[in-house]
Amino acid sequence: MADIESALLEIIKENAVGLTGEPTRETSIADLGIDSFAVVEIIYEVEEKLGIEVPFNANENPLANMKSVGDLIDAVKKLSGQA
Template identity: 40%
Template sequence: MPDTIKTQVIRIIAEQAVVEPEDVRMDQTLDDLGIDSLGLVESIFAIEEAFDIQVPFNANDPSASDFDISSVAAIIGAVEGLVADQKA
């Protein structure tokens, strides 16, 4: 059975946070996980590569981006939306 989007995103985030995927909770922020701005950018690149999508994210001004990074759940939801848009 192929990995779900949720599973893949959690794996990418866990790798950046240097924790096990099962230690990543949906309500956590990247800050909670100890992921800094460089780790965030690396996570975005890994997500883009894993799903062959373009993430609308401005590393210079993350608050101005259309990509919600407020929690693990929000990131998963945003990636699911981008993947669905790509398939449409």
Template identity: 35%
Template sequence: MQDIAPRVIEILATQALLDPSEIGPEATIESLGLDSLGLVEAIFAIEEAFDIQVPFNPNEPGQGGFDTTSVASIVAAVQGLVAGKAA
């Protein structure tokens, strides 16, 4: 569970063309400079990395239970999905 955060941050960093060290938990998608397609690509990479299905539709952000407000909220949501898979 503890290695989820760095892997998610690494994926977001790759999409945002940043170094992972530049990304703190409070950072928002907008502050990382990710547009909706960048976010969709990041979520694809997250699904591949953790072998999960992420319920996310850019037409209704906030719906489906996957909170993309900040890096911390994305990490928490991925942790929840990974935990759900193990259960």
């Protein structure tokens, strides 16, 4: 399996339209400018590239309760059993 943290940062970089500069663990989720399309795409990429299944409903933004990119990385690691 790819390194989850670097793979996820790459995925975020590709899909976060509001992002300026490089994303880090400290980058705020609110600053990523992620819209409803991008949420679906990010999760698809995570599933494809990291080989895990993310349980979520597209009408509920799974990022809503996360503050930073670090929270997202930790959540994905947990799903993959690497936390």
